[in-house]
Amino acid sequence: MINAVGRDIPDEILKATGKEVFQGIHYRDGYTYKKDGPVTRCVSDNTKSKLADSIHDVLIKCNIKDGMTLGFHHHFREGDYIVNMVMEEVHRLGIKDITICASSLGKAHDPIVPYIEDGTITNIQSSGVRGKIGQAISSGKLKGLAIMRSHGGRVRAIESGETRIDIAFIGAPTCDDYGNCRGIGGKSNCGVLSYALVDGDYADQVVAITDCLVPFPNFPAHISMTKVDYVVVVDAIGNPEKIATGAAKPTTDxxxxxxxxxxxxxxxxxxxxxxxxxxxxxxxxxxxxxxxxxxxxxxxxxxxxxxxxxxxxxxxxxxxxxxxxxxxxxxxxxxxxxxxxxxxxxxxxxxxxxxxxxxxxxxxxxxxxxxxxxxxxxxxxxxxxxxxxxxxxxxxxxxxxxxxxxxxxxxxxxxxxxxxxxxxxxxxxxxxxxxxxxxxxxxxxxxxxxxxxxxxxxxxxxxxxxxxxxxxxxxxxxxxxxGEPEKVEFDDKVVGIIESRDGTILDVVRKVKEYTFADN
Amino acid sequence: MINAVGRDIPDEILKATGKEVFQGIHYRDGYTYKKDGPVTRCVSDNTKSKLADSIHDVLIKCNIKDGMTLGFHHHFREGDYIVNMVMEEVHRLGIKDITICASSLGKAHDPIVPYIEDGTITNIQSSGVRGKIGQAISSGKLKGLAIMRSHGGRVRAIESGETRIDIAFIGAPTCDDYGNCRGIGGKSNCGVLSYALVDGDYADQVVAITDCLVPFPNFPAHISMTKVDYVVVVDAIGNPEKIATGAAKPTTDxxxxxxxxxxxxxxxxxxxxxxxxxxxxxxxxxxxxxxxxxxxxxxxxxxxxxxxxxxxxxxxxxxxxxxxxxxxxxxxxxxxxxxxxxxxxxxxxxxxxxxxxxxxxxxxxxxxxxxxxxxxxxxxxxxxxxxxxxxxxxxxxxxxxxxxxxxxxxxxxxxxxxxxxxxxxxxxxxxxxxxxxxxxxxxxxxxxxxxxxxxxxxxxxxxxxxxxxxxxxxxxxxxxxxGEPEKVEFDDKVVGIIESRDGTILDVVRKVKEYTFADN
Known part of the structure; x- marks a missing residue:
């Protein structure tokens, strides 16, 4: 079906995703829906500790299993260690068919490509991807669909219940033993945790991973303890040199x-x-x-x-x-x-x-x-x-x-x-x-x-x-x-969708055609 | 049924409320449930205004109708004008069978007693009541049940979906035209809006009422514009002299x-x-x-x-x-x-x-x-x-x-x-x-x-x-x-329940027996 920007969205994609085609930027203004809510395990006993020994330990505590959706944020940018650290352990446990719902993924996450290839990760939802993950998706290696969403669109998808996050992992530059997370302080300072707030609000289980445990209460909390199930202390959550860079020099170009x-x-x-x-x-x-x-x-x-x-x-x-x-x-x-x-x-x-x-x-x-x-x-x-x-x-x-x-x-x-x-x-x-x-x-x-x-x-x-x-x-x-650029040659196979911020489909991304020699 | 504090909770109350009797303070520790979510009307069109002309206007915009539950907070304490102002207009519109879900009610709200008597208000959920509302409930004038909850218990009731607020009214000492509310500033300064945050998060419709409209963005917002449907500017939301008092002199008693x-x-x-x-x-x-x-x-x-x-x-x-x-x-x-x-x-x-x-x-x-x-x-x-x-x-x-x-x-x-x-x-x-x-x-x-x-x-x-x-x-x-005090004489009629913070029933409150003369 042709959408409002003239793109032909294959019927099988509409059917598979249950989505509509894009119909204009204010198509859903005034739309009324019921927000989702997380499954929450109550903690009223004041003797309970939230500290877990390791990523492995916390995955076991969260009953990690095949088919789950895991949430990640990208405030550490190209210095992020969290995604790789968690996925390595998920892979080690032999878990399959994971959906990654990240606010974004970059070249820092090249190491998870083998987990895409072996079926540990079968779906990716992200603002975008770069590096080898992009290549893997574009060459058809992801079993499921990549969904590319805007920052607002990700919040929409989660709050509306379209995407349910089973376990969210919050890389927290500082955190106390009860899960109050802040983006500022510590050795992996990223300033804010804005993209992760929706994970805190809507994920069924929330794990704070920090390399700087501070005394309770770590206030003002960017993500509240009331939303965090477990706290894991690791050696490093990111590479400070790649998290925030020195200010770019004003361009001379x-x-x-x-x-x-x-x-x-x-x-x-x-x-x-x-x-x-x-x-x-x-x-x-x-x-x-x-x-x-x-x-x-x-x-x-x-x-x-x-x-x-x-x-x-x-x-x-x-x-x-x-x-x-x-x-x-x-x-x-x-x-x-x-x-x-x-x-x-x-x-x-x-x-x-x-x-x-x-x-x-x-x-x-x-x-x-x-x-x-x-x-x-x-x-x-x-x-x-x-x-x-x-x-x-x-x-x-x-x-x-x-x-x-x-x-x-x-x-x-x-x-x-x-x-x-x-x-x-x-x-x-x-x-x-x-x-x-x-x-x-x-x-x-x-x-x-x-x-x-x-x-x-x-x-x-x-x-x-x-x-x-x-x-x-x-x-x-x-x-x-x-000169007029030649069109890229694509396969028919759809490897990803470009979602509009309101959840309709703006476009699809197809598998890039493998270059073949004439004599093949 | 006798509960864990030895109180006999009548079966008909358990049946009518669907509640359990109190079974100990950590009975529900570890209990797992799905949180509720509000019905939300999306605003993506940047030309829309949230300003409403009056309380009357906003009630019409919210489609106020019989049987709705209205949320209020009590940060203005004995200086609050909001509850009376809203309920007067609700009454004027001839609406019946309203449930008030307030974080607390006090003597400032004596003027709503006639609305209890005439069936405008038939249920009250509050941390407590004082003054004439207390008398009205204890003398059996409220058609439904009064539910008394702790501050934590109110949040539990709302977040779990036990109480669904149709329209919440946030008295906001300062607010901008897009609904960012702060408890501080203006002429009706109450400091914080803590009790109202759950109303913002879970009420289907949220109305900010302010007497001090400030430029956008009124940050850091205590309640975010993302949760507010309408903003109403009135002359006064409270009596500053009764909102916060001068510090009490250290006691000499x-x-x-x-x-x-x-x-x-x-x-x-x-x-x-x-x-x-x-x-x-x-x-x-x-x-x-x-x-x-x-x-x-x-x-x-x-x-x-x-x-x-x-x-x-x-x-x-x-x-x-x-x-x-x-x-x-x-x-x-x-x-x-x-x-x-x-x-x-x-x-x-x-x-x-x-x-x-x-x-x-x-x-x-x-x-x-x-x-x-x-x-x-x-x-x-x-x-x-x-x-x-x-x-x-x-x-x-x-x-x-x-x-x-x-x-x-x-x-x-x-x-x-x-x-x-x-x-x-x-x-x-x-x-x-x-x-x-x-x-x-x-x-x-x-x-x-x-x-x-x-x-x-x-x-x-x-x-x-x-x-x-x-x-x-x-x-x-x-x-x-x-001397040992004489027991208060109560009727059999239950007028209210004392809810434990976990939603079970700690006790009931019965109608006070009217004093009768021996020769009657």
């Missing part, structure tokens, strides 16, 4: 600086740029540069930001330090400056649900004026792809991309016209991961295209000295330089 | 000072009194005096408290200000000093569930060393009554009494041997509201009784110069002074 300049000049000419505006940006070089240049103009014009949201980096935290923003709302910290900033009185932690869940009574993204995003590809319908590489392999993550794009009054995608030798503006993206309906502006190094449905923004920009073009013109320039 | 001294000397001679101990106390004169005298000894012996819990008052907050405690965990603020202390970096808000729910994975009360409590009556089995007056009328609240008593390693009840001319230590309490199993020590002005099941504490006190007596001796002294 002229192309990125130019795009940042275009973006900022666009932003300041919209009606949303006024005292009290709100703003989110990603971690790409151009995004970071645009925050820096925006801060300068805010200062010149005496305009103050009400709140900044993210996935935070130093330039956003500098706004707080320099008193240019009232507060920051934080779901993830990308660098050490952001981690450190968490201690600021006006740097607030929010859960992934508060951030982006379309199935609650209103998330922070709904209150965004601007979001500045990146993309692997954008097509002439403004559809974005941030998950599937131009070679057809899964190598990215939805993250908050579709959530913030849907919520923000002005969603801007910054993308170089050519990614290496590949046109980033194209006729049709390899996979639709954010619907064009929610993208308002595309900024490239060759010009800026405004989504024709935003006539109001087009009108605003009359007389503004920026290189406006249509999206088709941008595509044509790209193709004229690099 | 020699009897109370003596009991406080006994209590403190008992505490310091237990093995729990050591560096890192935890402590909770109530708001009575003797309790407050014992906190003050304990602080003095802590200073002398260089002993530091790890955390204090409450229902907080100035003497507890002074411990924080004087650096004698690491942190405070706050569910309610009784005076202006406590409200002001909420701003302290180490003064942490906790939900009623975190505080005391026996049906989660471990509440704060489980980690208490000491709790110092009051009571209306204590009997020779150490059972306490804090709800039913000696005249048989409901005039008190369970509050956190049964929760903290069950959780704390050492639960001490301070009670004057005579309350006026009524023996407070007696053969059998008018109603059992906290089981004697969880009470370790009774301190009176005539001596101290240790529960015989606590042989360890009895052993500790050998050689300690305190007037130890058996509980029977205390009772006998009381009876020798004031």
């Amino acid at each position: 002229m192309r990125k600086l130019m795009m940042a300049d275009y973006c900022t000049r666009f932003v300041v000419n919209t009606p949303y740029f006024k005292d009290g505006f709100s703003y989110q940006t990603g971690v790409g070089g151009a995004s970071i540069a645009s925050t820096i240049s925006l801060a300068k103009i805010m200062k010149e014009r005496n305009i103050r930001m009400r709140f900044g949201v993210g996935g935070l980096t130093k330039p956003m935290c500098d706004l707080l330090a320099n008193n240019q923003v009232d507060c920051l709302l934080d779901t993830q910290d990308f660098d050490l400056d952001a981690v450190e900033s968490v201690k600021d009185f006006k740097h607030f932690r929010i859960s992934a649900g508060e951030y982006a869940n379309p199935f609650n009574k209103g998330a922070v993204v709904n209150k965004l004026d601007f979001v500045i995003l990146a993309a692997l590809e954008v097509d002439v319908n403004f559809n974005c792809n941030v998950v599937v590489g131009s070679d057809g392999e899964i190598t990215g993550a939805q993250g908050g991309h579709p959530d913030t794009a849907a919520g923000a009054k002005c969603a801007i995608v910054i993308v170089p016209l050519l990614q290496g030798r590949i046109p980033a503006v194209c006729t049709e993206v390899t996979a639709v991961t954010t619907p064009g309906e929610s993208i308002d502006v595309v900024v490239t190094d060759y010009g800026i295209a405004i989504n024709p449905k935003r006539q109001d923004l087009i009108d605003c920009m009359k007389g503004v000295d920026l290189p406006f073009k249509t999206i088709e013109e941008l595509r044509d320039i790209a193709y004229s330089i690099a | 020699m009897r109370k000072l003596m009991m406080a001294d006994y209590c403190t000397r008992f505490v310091v001679n237990t093995p729990y009194f050591k560096d890192g101990f935890s402590y909770q106390t109530g708001v009575g004169g003797a309790s407050i005096a014992s906190t003050i005298s304990l602080a003095k000894i802590m200073k002398e012996r260089n002993i530091r408290m790890r955390f204090g819990v409450g229902g907080l008052t100035k003497p507890m907050c002074d411990l924080l200000a004087n650096n004698q405690v690491d942190c405070l965990l706050d569910t309610q603020d009784f005076d202006l000093d406590a409200v002001e202390s909420v701003k302290d970096f180490k003064h942490f808000r906790i939900s009623a569930g975190e505080y005391a729910n026996p049906f989660n994975k471990g509440a704060v009360v489980n980690k208490l060393d000491f709790v110092i409590l009051a009571a209306l009556e204590v009997d020779v089995n150490f059972n306490c009554n804090v709800v039913v007056g000696s005249d048989g009328e409901i005039t008190g609240a369970q509050g956190g009494h049964p929760d903290t008593a069950a959780g704390a390693k050492c639960a001490i009840v301070i009670v004057p041997l005579l309350q006026g001319r009524i023996p407070a230590v007696c053969t059998e309490v008018t109603a059992v509201t906290t089981p004697g199993e969880s009470i370790d020590v009774v301190v009176t002005d005539y001596g101290i009784a240790i529960n015989p099941k606590r042989q360890d504490l009895i052993d500790c006190m050998k050689g300690v110069d305190l007037p130890f007596k058996t509980i029977e001796e205390l009772r006998d002294i009381a009876y020798s002074i004031a």
Whole structure:
């Protein structure tokens, strides 16, 4: 069945998943449903201890068995030890048919690929995957389906009961013996635990894994003891060097600086740029540069930001330090400056649900004026792809991309016209991961295209000295330089689905066709 | 059927409520159940406003109808306007058969008695009631049953789905237009919103009522916008003079000072009194005096408290200000000093569930060393009554009494041997509201009784110069002074049940017999 972004979703996938095709970003606004609840084992006896001896011990205590769904969070990013540590023990116990429901998976998790190959892991639900897991999925090695969800979409899936997590594993930089977890402190400091909060709320069993046990009460708890069954102390939950990195140096790439300049000049000419505006940006070089240049103009014009949201980096935290923003709302910290900033009185932690869940009574993204995003590809319908590489392999993550794009009054995608030798503006993206309906502006190094449905923004920009073009013109320039890219050859076999934040299907990901020689 | 505290619970009440009789404080430890979830209406469209024009308007928007259950919290105490304001409008709309599920009700709510009498309100669930509502229930005017629950018990009832709240009303000292509520700020400052958090989490519809609308985002939110459907701005949500009072002057009542001294000397001679101990106390004169005298000894012996819990008052907050405690965990603020202390970096808000729910994975009360409590009556089995007056009328609240008593390693009840001319230590309490199993020590002005099941504490006190007596001796002294009190005459009709924190029935409350003259 063809969905609202023109993608053909095979009937067998609709049947197998019980899902509908994507029907527009606000299709489910006003939809009423009953939230799920976890199975909870009561602890009222004050003599009970929650401490378990080891990962092995806690898996036994949790009655780990075939077919379970395990929850993980990705705040430790490429420094995460938790997923591998747990899956190694699950594998050792001979457990099969595990579904991993992670807020994201990266190259740090390459070691679990053998467990995909041997059937220990048969389903993966994640914002995205990178590295060898992506290759394994794209080459058809996962027995079940990979489901790629946005950060808000994951919360929706769990809160609605679509995904039930049997055991959630919370990597906790600090934890007390009763399970109060904090993202800050210890030696594996990640700042916040926002993505894991829904695991705490909805998983039947919750295991806190820490390398820094602190005295009770570890308050303010980011995840409360009232939701934690067991606490395991291990030597290390992550590699501090890879969890948060030192702040990226401001880019000196002229192309990125130019795009940042275009973006900022666009932003300041919209009606949303006024005292009290709100703003989110990603971690790409151009995004970071645009925050820096925006801060300068805010200062010149005496305009103050009400709140900044993210996935935070130093330039956003500098706004707080320099008193240019009232507060920051934080779901993830990308660098050490952001981690450190968490201690600021006006740097607030929010859960992934508060951030982006379309199935609650209103998330922070709904209150965004601007979001500045990146993309692997954008097509002439403004559809974005941030998950599937131009070679057809899964190598990215939805993250908050579709959530913030849907919520923000002005969603801007910054993308170089050519990614290496590949046109980033194209006729049709390899996979639709954010619907064009929610993208308002595309900024490239060759010009800026405004989504024709935003006539109001087009009108605003009359007389503004920026290189406006249509999206088709941008595509044509790209193709004229690099040629029209050849379509990736896919098998029929569907290896994954790109879920819209509301749970409908935006697109499918198919197995990449193996390269065959003519004489075979 | 006779329950574990020897009370006969009528079969028809067990049948009507579907409840079991009380079987001991840890009967349900390890019990496994599935938590309930609210019916949620999704808001993903960023153009929607949550503002409603009036209480009337919001009731219409919520489709108020006969038989609904409405949730309220009592942080505004005797200064609360919310309950009356909402119920007046419900009554005006001609709605009948409402169940009120409040964290507590007081004399401020006398104006709703006519709505009990006319069938607008037919069921009341509360920690307790005072004033005319108590009289109305005890004289049989409530059509249904009054259910008296502890603070932890209310959370249990709601989270387990036993009580489903259709519409919760959150009185919010400050709120933004998207529903982020805070207990602090504005003109009706109550400090925290702890009792209302479960309403936010589990009510199908949540209405924030505020007299101080602030810019988005009102962070850190005590109740998140993600749980709030509507925001109503009114002139006043409470009477600031009656919400939090100025700190009570330290008592000069020699009897109370003596009991406080006994209590403190008992505490310091237990093995729990050591560096890192935890402590909770109530708001009575003797309790407050014992906190003050304990602080003095802590200073002398260089002993530091790890955390204090409450229902907080100035003497507890002074411990924080004087650096004698690491942190405070706050569910309610009784005076202006406590409200002001909420701003302290180490003064942490906790939900009623975190505080005391026996049906989660471990509440704060489980980690208490000491709790110092009051009571209306204590009997020779150490059972306490804090709800039913000696005249048989409901005039008190369970509050956190049964929760903290069950959780704390050492639960001490301070009670004057005579309350006026009524023996407070007696053969059998008018109603059992906290089981004697969880009470370790009774301190009176005539001596101290240790529960015989606590042989360890009895052993500790050998050689300690305190007037130890058996509980029977205390009772006998009381009876020798004031005579054995006559039993209150009750009708057979059951008007209310005293629920144990785990949902079983501790006791029932019967209609008080109308006084009849002999010649009638």
